Amino acid sequence: MPPHYSEQSPLLRDEYHRADQTTIVRFDKEGDEGNPREWSSRRKTSQVVQIFFLALVCPMAASIFAPAIDQIAQDFHSSKQIVLLGQSAFMFGLGTGPLFLAPMSETFGRRPLFVLCLAVFTLLQIPIALSPNVATFISMRALSGLVGSVGVANGGGSVFDMFETHQRAMVLGVYLVAPLFGPTLGPLFGGLIVGSLDWRWIFWFTMVISGIITTITFLLLHETNATIILSNRKKELQKQHPDTHYEVEGVGDMSIPRKIAQNSTRAVRILVTQPIVSIMSLYQALIFASLFSIYAQYQSIWSSPPWNFDKAQVGLAYLGPAVGFLIVSAVCVAFIDKVYTSLCRRNGEDENDGQPEYRLPLANIGAVFLPVSLFWFGWTVEKGCDWPVPILATAFFGASQVSVFNPVQTYYIDAYGSSAASALAAGAFLRSVIGGVVPLFVGTLYESLGYGVGTSIFGVISIVLMPAPLLFQRYGRLLREKFPFHP
Template identity: 60%
Template sequence: MPAQQADERTRLLRHNSPINSRNERASNGRPNGNTNRNSDDDDEDDAELVQFEEGDNENPRNWSLFWKYIQVFLVFIVGLILPMASSIWSPGISEIASDYNTNNQLVTGSQTGFVCMLGIGPLFFAPMSETFGRRIVFLVNLTLFTLFQIPTALAPNIETFVVMRTLGGLFGSVGVANGGGSISDMFETHERATVLGFYLLGPLLGPTLGPFLGGIILARFHWRWVFGFTCVISAVVTFTCFFLLHETCAPIILEQRKKKLQNENEGKSFKVEGQSDMGLMQKIGGNSTRATKILFQQPIVLVMSAYQALVFSTMYSLYTDYSKIWSSPPYNFSKSQVGLSYLAPATGFVLTACIIVPFIDRVYNRLAQTHNNGKGKPEYRLPLANIGAVFLPVSLFWFSWTVEYGKPWPVALSAMLLFGASQVSIFNCVQNYYIDAFESMAASALAAGAFLRSIVGGVVPLFTPMLIEQVGYGWGLSVFGIVATVLMPAPLLFFRYGARLRERFAVNL
């Protein structure tokens, strides 16, 4: 356990932590000056300030690398398994529609509900994790997500199936909402990118590995076993997190220390910098607006979230139609082979992550040294996103016209390697940018991006099959490529002008 017993009353020295000071204070941790105060101000100022001292073992940034990596691995697994449920059933869309005597589009609506909730949930859960703690939000949502797989597997009709899937998406959104915030809690800016890159493989790989596993299951069992498998694996993850997942949010840890000090020292008062005594509903009302403010008041976040939305809508549109593409002439893949075809973008994810992710910190540090006297800027996270900006339209045009003209399957799957590579390049750089730009509210900033990309990524696949039916795969998927071409200059432009935009459109949180 990283937290060790110590004399908390001596831990009042400021440490480089997620807690930001708003006032200059004397060395004893109390405010300086200002003798014109009323009694309430005197009581507040007389309260001892509870903070981390240098080397404090309870500060998540001082934990051993072993415990840090245990936490990173757990949030990676959560970020992998829960988004995986969004698409694991995709190879069985036709079977589900047949069993419920309905059409494929209505069944796809359950994916829309799930994916949209992956974006809506973080608007609530991310700020709540900053107010009540990462651990409790993780555990409650993991438990509910696991339980909701049971009625999904046993759903007697399509209406129940869609509702259960949608609620599952709501609770499954914790994998998107909390992971980046947890990593921001434990790692300094200069060492964060590589760790965050490892974590982000989870939310990116999940929707791709899901259909791969689903195809294997469906080749041997009824489609309901897909949700039985999801229930079992998420239950194992929940059980593991109950014992090994620790609280990483510094204000919450200090708040717990404050309560302990108050119990041990009757008549004395203590306070945590930046924490308020607002009621539960007031906190919910205030905190739940953070992500939407960041999204709609900051142009960079809005545009780069739209970029991510394009990637998500393309990914889910492709995966919804993947079975039809590969099981039809000229390819005629079996269900197992259709599942294996999802490994192409997954391979692109992993290979690119091994190449790109280690260099994000190096590029950041080099730019800081050469352009800003060693001081980093959030915009220094964006240069490598330009690789994905080029790969994305190239892969979409390549895949769409290859499939349209029935070219050999290795040619088409090669395009999917680039598609996976583009996602890793764009997502890793943009997520790092969000965390650096809004460090103390990292989870809310990440939720802002998740909201737009999930809503668009959930709704667009409902209409893509109709578009493809009208104009074919060539022009149908080229629409996404055209939009990707328009957005291609965004990382380069924001690298150059982003600091001015952040200053001009500063978000008051």
């Protein structure tokens, strides 16, 4: 099982001999280049940039075909609702994949999972682009989402591997832009492509981009999981000194199948036994459900009177949430560490020993922006207001996404330490599955109730969940102590 080390004590220590003459393999206390937390800033930056782009491209594929839904339905002689299953299938894969990819990365390492899944994801774009019917399209999309979830599953764990607590929030703030910004950026590219080309070019474009990233990661991405690095070091030492017994602390000679069995339940156990993860993941699921429901209707909304946008203009309409997203991302990156440090000092705590709850204050911004933006967008579309008015509402919606997701994801990583990848996977499962299923029914909802009332339903639910970040900021520590998690 993975080593249980405290962030208050160094991960890097010299090898030493126990009384039974077993040599324990550890990192040196200082200057061990094998330790990811001792890597140079340049090397760490290289790894984060690669993880950022792979976590951007795969979620981007979830919604990239949204502007082409009508065109695909016409080509396959199918209904729009059936074609939407292609989005839901991808989201289901994106949600379920991390449940086993995250533990697999803790068993086999981050790098092998990243490279293998990216390669398969790239190849799967070929049968999607060449799909002869809607059944092939949906099934290949499901598989694509499954392997494409690797960035969501393992990116946060990789950041945890390389950075100490007081360094981590800013890096996570940059990394977390990717899996959240991807679904907004995708339809922008998709709209521009289908404005002049056949819808199948969307997936050729995805294949080229993901192929480039796969090649780069194969050549330049390094292993960051401390357990795997030390286990490989142990094997080398064992070859050099066969008469000496080496052991990595906290890692027994457990068989691979047993390790997989032990690790594979971790994400599910976190989701089921940790109230904070369960409720905040439900909150994130609401945001994803709202996001993909609105995006699924974008073509219908903006191509209708009084706006009558063409396909390229519909694609550009996605710049609304993108602008809000990027502005507040910059705010979160700039201030989340400052807020954390300020709360640590106020409570007389060291920066490396602060409470994970100190990451949550900025989430309260998104808790306010979310219902405001949903009511604003729904009713201005319903009343046919000039296009800048509802577009501005989507900017606030984009802002709400990142100001909830960024602090909450950082909180998961601080709270669950070496099980961070599994904690993130638990959250990804709930939000992706709900975010994939709800849009299937929203079209009928909007037809029956209109955009004002239909979107207001999401707004009312967001008001009910609005106090969650504030309550967990105050009482989260008590809940963690009452419901401790044992990996």
